[in-house]
Amino acid sequence: MSNSSPDISFQQVQYISIDSDHEGRRIDNFLFNFLKSVPKGRVYKMIRKGEVRINKKRIKTNYKLISGDVLRIPPVFVDEKAELQIPHRVIERLKASTLYEDDAFLIINKPSGIPVHAGSGCVFGVIESFRAMDEYKDGYIELAHRLDRETSGCLILVKKPQVLREMNLLIKNNEMSKRYLALVKGVWEGGRQMVDAPLLKNTMRGGERVVQVCEEGKAARTEFDLQKGFSEVSLLEVTLHTGRTHQIRVHSAHIGTPIAGDSKYGDDDFNKTMKTLGLKRLFLHASHLSFALGDMQRISVDAPLSDELKFVIKKLT
Numbered sequence: 230m231s232n233s234s235p236d237i238s239f240q241q242v243q244y245i246s247i248d249s250d251h252e253g254r255r256i257d258n259f260l261f262n263f264l265k266s267v268p269k270g271r272v273y274k275m276i277r278k279g280e281v282r283i284n285k286k287r288i289k290t291n292y293k294l295i296s297g298d299v300l301r302i303p304p305v306f307v308d309e310k311a312e313l314q315i316p317h318r319v320i321e322r323l324k325a326s327t328l329y330e331d332d333a334f335l336i337i338n339k340p341s342g343i344p345v346h347a348g349s350g351c352v353f354g355v356i357e358s359f360r361a362m363d364e365y366k367d368g369y370i371e372l373a374h375r376l377d378r379e380t381s382g383c384l385i386l387v388k389k390p391q392v393l394r395e396m397n398l399l400i401k402n403n404e405m406s407k408r409y410l411a412l413v414k415g416v417w418e419g420g421r422q423m424v425d426a427p428l429l430k431n432t433m434r435g436g437e438r439v440v441q442v443c444e445e446g447k448a449a450r451t452e453f454d455l456q457k458g459f460s461e462v463s464l465l466e467v468t469l470h471t472g473r474t475h476q477i478r479v480h481s482a483h484i485g486t487p488i489a490g491d492s493k494y495g496d497d498d499f500n501k502t503m504k505t506l507g508l509k510r511l512f513l514h515a516s517h518l519s520f521a522l523g524d525m526q527r528i529s530v531d532a533p534l535s536d537e538l539k540f541v542i543k544k545l546t
Contacts, residue, residue, distance in 0.1 A: 247298040250369075253394040256281065256292045258346070258371060260302070262360070267305060269347045275303060293397075315353055315361045319343065323358050328530050333522070334373065334387045334396075338532040341510045344378040351378075359386060374400060377475065379490075382409070382515025382532045395522050400472065405520040409467040409477060410456065410534070412512035412541070413486035414499045417463035421454040424480045428473045439493070440475040442483050449473045451480040459545045462489065462503075466516075477513060488513055489541075506544045507537065514538060 251259060260272045260281065279287040280303040283294075294300075322340060329336040337355070339345070344354035356372050359365050365388075373385035373396040387393045399405050429446030431438060450470035457464040463486070467477050478494045481487055487495040489503040489512040503512075519529035534542075 241304055243302045245300040245302065247294045247296060247300060249296045250390045251294050252296040252390065253397050254294050254371060254390070255290070256283070256288060256294060256300075257290045258356070259294060259300075261347075261357075263302075264305065269352065271305075273348070275305075315358045319353075319358055320362060323355065324362070328383070328532060329528065333389055333392045334385055336383055336385050336518070336528075336530050339376055339381055339384040339515075341379050341381040341535070345372055345375045345384065355384065356386070373397075374472070376515060377478075377511070377513075379511035380409075380513045380515060381535060381538075383407075383518045383530055384515070385518070392522065399520055399522065403470060406518060407469045407472075407515065408517040409469070410512075410514045410516045411465050411467050411477060411481060412489040412503075412508075412538075413463050413465055413481055414461075414489065414496055415463060415486050416461065417453075417455045417458060417465060417486070421452065422484075423470075424451045424453065424484055425449075426480060426483055428476060428479055430474045438474075440473070440479050442479060447471075447473060449476050449480065451477055453481075453484075453486075457542075462545065464542065478511075503541070506541050508541045510537065512538060512541065 257272060257276065260276075261269065264272060273290060275281045276288065276290050282288065282301040283292060283298050285301070323337060323343075326337040326340060327335060328338050339355060344351045346354040346356045348354075356370070359370050369388055369390060371387050371393050373387050373393065376382065376384055385396065387396055426442045426449060427444060427446035428440050428449040429443035430440045448471060452468040452470060454466050454468075455463055456466045465486075469476065475494070478488055478491055482491070482494040487499065489495070490500055490508050490510050491513075492500065514534055515532060516534075517529075517531050519527060521527040
């Protein structure tokens with residue numbers, strides 16, 4: 230099938246057979262690319278209402294396409310004038326954040342404050358911004374994984390469907406090494422520590438997604454180790470052994486060492502104190518990742534801390 234979007238509109242239901250090039254893509258990401266000028270909210274509404282179907286069945290927004298699927302898309306009007314405009318400053322900032330690039334994928338040092346994709350009140354994110362760039366707008370580009378909006382650091386985008394499938398398998402089998410830096414409340418004692426506590430998501434608080442430690446949740450394992458200690462805070466190196474939503478933030482709070490600047494799971498008084506030191510964001514940074522795909526030489530990338538986070542560390546020293 231073609232990867233292009235409809236020119237203006239189609240007044241009847243469309244049925245699309247998914248081929249191997251699109252296997253593994255999330256249905257929402259596929260539709261965002263296919264219906265480029267349709268607002269993201271409209272796309273999500275079509276999925277939630279069951280107007281979009283796979284093999285005649287309703288699906289969720291995180292459904293991953295399988296080769297041979299028959300996708301139903303309802304009649305829709307595409308307003309070309311409504312094409313999303315990404316601010317030039319965002320485009321330039323993301324271009325400058327590139328850490329590594331080849332024909333298969335690129336790795337960026339994602340800035341804090343930019344979501345990886347549109348949604349939850351954000352009309353664009355990293356993936357929409359890259360798709361708007363001249364270098365990538367006519368090709369294939371997808372997120373290989375995700376970071377929270379306020380988390381900075383290593384983020385992988387892939388340029389080929391086959392690479393996305395291989396990357397998904399790599400992550401599923403925990404064959405990618407991912408390490409973070411987190412500044413937490415308290416003096417860390419006891420050396421290296423593994424937190425093994427299941428996490429349950431989709432608990433709603435005022436319409437907001439919240440994750441909590443719960444026996445009914447999915448298995449989650451996070452390894453913490455001290456990198457540098459200060460009088461009342463600690464800089465930890467964190468290794469993920471699973472990839473649950475908000476995993477590091479929830480596990481850190483669970484063991485009594487909430488992350489500095491975490492407005493959702495953190496300590497309000499601690500956050501206020503850290504703000505006086507110049508911290509205006511979550512101090513969680515994806516500092517390192519390494520992996521190998523097939524016969525490729527192992528790729529190892531380090532993302533430096535932002536000047537803001539470096540300044541906070543300097544103030545603590």
